[in-house]
Amino acid sequence: MNFNPCLKHKTVRKTVSKFVETELGPIAHEIDQNARFPVEVVEKMRALNFFGLQVPRKYGGAEMDSISYAIVIEEISRVCAAMGLCITVHNSVGTNPIAQFGTKEQKEKFLPPLASGEIIGAFCLTEANAGSDAGGVETTAVEDGDDYVINGTKIFVTNGGICGSALIFAITDSENQRSTSSVLIAEKNTPGFFVGEIEDLCGMRANPVSSLFFEDCRVPKSNLLGRKGDGLKIGLSTLDSGRIGIAAQALGIAQAAFDDALKYSKERQQFKKPLSNFQTIQNYLADMATEIDAARLLLYRACVFKDSGKAFGAEAAMAKLYCSTLASRVTGLAVQIHGGYGYSKEYDVERYFRDAKVTEIYEGTSEVQRMVIARSLLSKPT
Amino acid sequence: MLKLIVCIKQVPMVSELNWDPRTGTLKRDLAEGMMNPACHHALEAALRLKDLHGGHITAITMGPPMAEEVLREAMAIGADRCILLTDKRLAGADTFMTSFILARAIEKECSNFDIILCGCHTSDSETAQVGPQLAEELKIPGAAYVEWLELKENILRMKRLSDNFLETMEMDLPGLVTVTTSHYQPRYVPLSGIQDAYDKCDIITLDADDLKLNIIGTKDSPTRILKVYSPCSEKKNIEMKGPAKKIAEELLDKFGRKIGGAIKKDLKAYEQEK
Numbered sequence: 174m175n176f177n178p179c180l181k182h183k184t185v186r187k188t189v190s191k192f193v194e195t196e197l198g199p200i201a202h203e204i205d206q207n208a209r210f211p212v213e214v215v216e217k218m219r220a221l222n223f224f225g226l227q228v229p230r231k232y233g234g235a236e237m238d239s240i241s242y243a244i245v246i247e248e249i250s251r252v253c254a255a256m257g258l259c260i261t262v263h264n265s266v267g268t269n270p271i272a273q274f275g276t277k278e279q280k281e282k283f284l285p286p287l288a289s290g291e292i293i294g295a296f297c298l299t300e301a302n303a304g305s306d307a308g309g310v311e312t313t314a315v316e317d318g319d320d321y322v323i324n325g326t327k328i329f330v331t332n333g334g335i336c337g338s339a340l341i342f343a344i345t346d347s348e349n350q351r352s353t354s355s356v357l358i359a360e361k362n363t364p365g366f367f368v369g370e371i372e373d374l375c376g377m378r379a380n381p382v383s384s385l386f387f388e389d390c391r392v393p394k395s396n397l398l399g400r401k402g403d404g405l406k407i408g409l410s411t412l413d414s415g416r417i418g419i420a421a422q423a424l425g426i427a428q429a430a431f432d433d434a435l436k437y438s439k440e441r442q443q444f445k446k447p448l449s450n451f452q453t454i455q456n457y458l459a460d461m462a463t464e465i466d467a468a469r470l471l472l473y474r475a476c477v478f479k480d481s482g483k484a485f486g487a488e489a490a491m492a493k494l495y496c497s498t499l500a501s502r503v504t505g506l507a508v509q510i511h512g513g514y515g516y517s518k519e520y521d522v523e524r525y526f527r528d529a530k531v532t533e534i535y536e537g538t539s540e541v542q543r544m545v546i547a548r549s550l551l552s553k554p555t
Numbered sequence: 556m557l558k559l560i561v562c563i564k565q566v567p568m569v570s571e572l573n574w575d576p577r578t579g580t581l582k583r584d585l586a587e588g589m590m591n592p593a594c595h596h597a598l599e600a601a602l603r604l605k606d607l608h609g610g611h612i613t614a615i616t617m618g619p620p621m622a623e624e625v626l627r628e629a630m631a632i633g634a635d636r637c638i639l640l641t642d643k644r645l646a647g648a649d650t651f652m653t654s655f656i657l658a659r660a661i662e663k664e665c666s667n668f669d670i671i672l673c674g675c676h677t678s679d680s681e682t683a684q685v686g687p688q689l690a691e692e693l694k695i696p697g698a699a700y701v702e703w704l705e706l707k708e709n710i711l712r713m714k715r716l717s718d719n720f721l722e723t724m725e726m727d728l729p730g731l732v733t734v735t736t737s738h739y740q741p742r743y744v745p746l747s748g749i750q751d752a753y754d755k756c757d758i759i760t761l762d763a764d765d766l767k768l769n770i771i772g773t774k775d776s777p778t779r780i781l782k783v784y785s786p787c788s789e790k791k792n793i794e795m796k797g798p799a800k801k802i803a804e805e806l807l808d809k810f811g812r813k814i815g816g817a818i819k820k821d822l823k824a825y826e827q828e829k
Contacts, residue, residue, distance in 0.1 A: 180624050181753040184631070187589070188744045222746040235747035245746065 176470075185241045189248040192221065193256075201253040204379035205524050208371070210335055211256065211379065218260070218290065223249075225288025226264045228272055232284035239476035243421040250425030251432075254528040255379035257425055259293070261418030262331040266536075267294020270340055270411045271358065274399040283338060283358060292337025292361075296415075297327035297385055298408060305541045307342070307354075307408050312387065314343035314357055319394055321345070321357055323365070323387040331535070334371050334381025337361050341387070342408060345401050354404030358396040365390030376527035413486045415536045416493035417479065420472045423493075423500035423532035424465065430500075430507035430525040431461045437520075438510055454510060461503045468496045487549035494542035497532035504529040557610030557706070559601045560671045562657060562689070563594040563629060565622040566679040590625040592736055593674025599739040600704060600732075601672050602633045608706060611635045613665050617645070617653060623758060630756050631748035632741075638664055642762035647773035650680075654688035659766045661693065664759065670711060671731040675700050686733035697731040698724060702738045 178186075196214045204211050218224065226242050228234025237245070242264070250257030268287045271279055286292045303309040312325025323343055330339070338360050346353035359366055369384030399407050435458060438449040448454045472492040478485035504526040508515035515522045533539045565588040590598075601612050614629035616622050617640035626637035640660050648656060661668065671693075673686035683699065690697025702721075703714040711726045716735075726732075763770065795802045807814070 180621075180627065181749065184624060184628055184744075184749050184753070185746070188628075188631075188746070188749060192743050217743070220745065221743055226746065230747065235745075235750055237746065237750055241746075241750070 182240055182244055185237075186244050186248055189245050190251075192217075193249050193252040197249070197253040197256055201379075202518075202521065202524065204253070205255065206378075206518070208373075208378040210259075210381050214256070215259075215290065222288075223260055224263055224290030224293070225268070225284075226260075227269055228264075228284055228288040232272070232280060233288040234272075234284070239417060239479045240473055243417060243424075243472055243476050246418050246421035247425040247428070250422040251429045252425075253379065254422060254426050254525070255377045257422045258377050258380050259332055259335075261415070261422055262296065263287070263290075263294045265415040265418040266296035266411050267332065267336070267338070267340065269414060270296075270356065270398060270407055273410070274356075274403070274407055276395075278395065279358065279398070287338065293332050293335050295330050295332040295336035295339040295385075296411065297330050297339050298342045299329050300325065300327060305538055307412075308405060310342050310344060310354060312341065312343040314341070314345050314355060314392075316345070316394070317391070320391040321394060321397065323357065323359065323390040323392060325387050327385045327387075329372065329382055329535075330385050331380060331382050333383030333385055334368060339366075339385060340398065340411075342404055345404075353402045354408075355401050356398040356404050356407045357392050358398060359387070359390060359392050363390055363392060374531075376524070376529070376531055409486075412537055413489045414479070416489040416542075417472065417475055419532055419536040420468075420475070420489070420492040420496035423496040423529065424468055424472060426525050426529045426532070427461075427465050427468070427496070427500040427503040430504040430522055430529075431458075431465055433520070433522050433525075434458065434461065434507040434510040437514075441512075448510065457506050457510060461506055464499045465503065468492070468499045471495050487546050490537070490542040490545040490549075493536065494539050494546070497529075498539060500529040500532050557604065557608050557670075558665065558668045559604060559610055559612045560661060560665055560668045561594070561598045561601045561612060561614045561629065561634065562671065562673045562685070563598065563614050563616045563625050564591045564674070564677050564679075564685075565589070565616060565618050565625040566591040566677055588621060588624060590628055591674050591677045591679070593676055593678075593734065594625075595674070595741045596736045596739040597672040597674045597732075597734040598629055598632065598634070599741040600701075600734050601670075602742070603739065604670070604704075604706060605633065610669075613638065613668075615657065615660060615664075616640065617648075617656060617660075619646070626758055627749070627752040627756075628744060630752035631744045633748075636665075636759070637756070638759045638761060640761050640766075644763050645768075645770070645772040647776065649776035649778035650682050650684035650688060651778065652770065652772060652776040654685050654692050656766065656768065656770075657685070657689050658692035659768060660761055661689075663766060664761070669709075669728045670706075671695075671729075673731065673733045675733040675735045683733070686731060690731040693729075693731070695729050695731055696726050697733075698726060699733045700735050701732040702735050704732060704734075 196217060200211060222235040225234030226237050226245060230236045246257050246261045249260055271283050287294050298307060300310055314321040314323045323341060338358060341357045341359050345355040365388045367386040369386060372382045374382060438454050439447050441448045475485050475488040475492040478488050507522040508526050511520055511522050514520050568587045568589050605612055612634045613636045614626055614634040615638040616626055620641050623639055626639055630637055645656060676683035687697050687699055698713055700715045701713045702716055705712050709728050711728060711730055713724050715722050
């Protein structure tokens, strides 16, 4: 077992870190305040393969291994979690399902523009009455001639406001909902595809999260991903990979909060000595660093399992559960160490604190992660 | 086809400088490495020549095995071939010996070159000697501190800042330039390039035996480092007492140069003029 990062992973980290610190660092606060999606940076990210991280080379992607992928998301999120969110959702759940389950024609049509970032992808599962319960969606896709006609409303769609294509989770047989949910690829310019208002959220404010409405939206049958009724299978498999991305994002936020707290604790003087001289603060810092390291190892284990072709659902769920819980805890402590300043928008820890919370909610809540882990534990013979 | 060579050095990240107080050399194996900024600009200059004229770039570095990382980075950004000169016997080579070894490697592996590009200086030693010495070793023309260059019909036209004058010069090829950090802002590394650089490309590794060199870096280098130390500064209040005229004179005598530096005026010349 080798705990040293290989040269390639070091290079990936340095490269991404340099890019995001130069391009996103100076505007991260502003785009959060103004809830602005930074198109000028996205333009630069396109040419550097940020939108095709794991897409095969023949479709224009970078075909990265999963640890490299996690490092990219962690480093973006360390500086700007909202952009980390855009990139991980686009890649892991907006694009990779097409690479994994798509037909040759679907791959040739959709992967090149997605991998180049010409269009940004989204994944629509959550509805007013469905989220954690993936089988409970109410959006319908009814066969009509050569098309499916989609009707329904998807909410809290990450990248919703800027997506060029979306994977829609819909039921294709109203008689037997659970067995026949399917996934369809819908393009934004299709009649009946409408984008709702951008949500006013607590964190991740630079990402245009919105609702998507489908009113008699006709997509050709050739846009059905996998087979009819494969919805749950594709959805669950996609979410396993998606969780690696969200775990990496949470880890990046935690790392940023820790770095700021460590620096501040050495600078801030109280009772004529730096905060870092107080044992209570030292204990906070020691716990934060230990948990961040543990989280990173859990995450990389899930990545290695995924790349070696092993089942990694439980490992990804453990990584996502631990990284996101840790992110909330560490950002909370970072605010605490900063005291009143930490509660002010003058310091970045306030943004980290707001951004961290949602990592415990989306891509499967912490409660759902525990269900996944427990199911895996209980399914093994004793 | 235009054949370009870029000499690259891996330097420690500024925040992590460690050195051995006994030998006066940097402990490179302990520090996180990065491509020397000026070398990065030299690589960018080479890439822009390649973009315009086509060509082939060989990146070459001398250092410990971990210097492989900067070569992979060069490859990720567009270098076509990479050579790593690494041998414990060559460790501790000074600039004179480094230029000598680089010259032998270039003669062996890529003698048919058109332009060699180096960074104008390195952030860890700041001698700015390797480039010009390498030109001497290879007996080719060399120009240091080049800010801009263009190629026209096998003549290299360059601009460089010298004593506040911008010189425009021309050079026959093959030749060597050392590039400053003022103009050629390095491009970002594409992520697909990193994957290819590590998964699909080989690096040529050479040691002293490959170059038929029977030298020891520390012993055969003519330079001796006497002392390495951290530059330190201190803040101090100084009280001067006495008549105003006397204090003013004393102040100028003792600190005139520093004050002149701060206000960008030569106070001594000003006084003489008066």
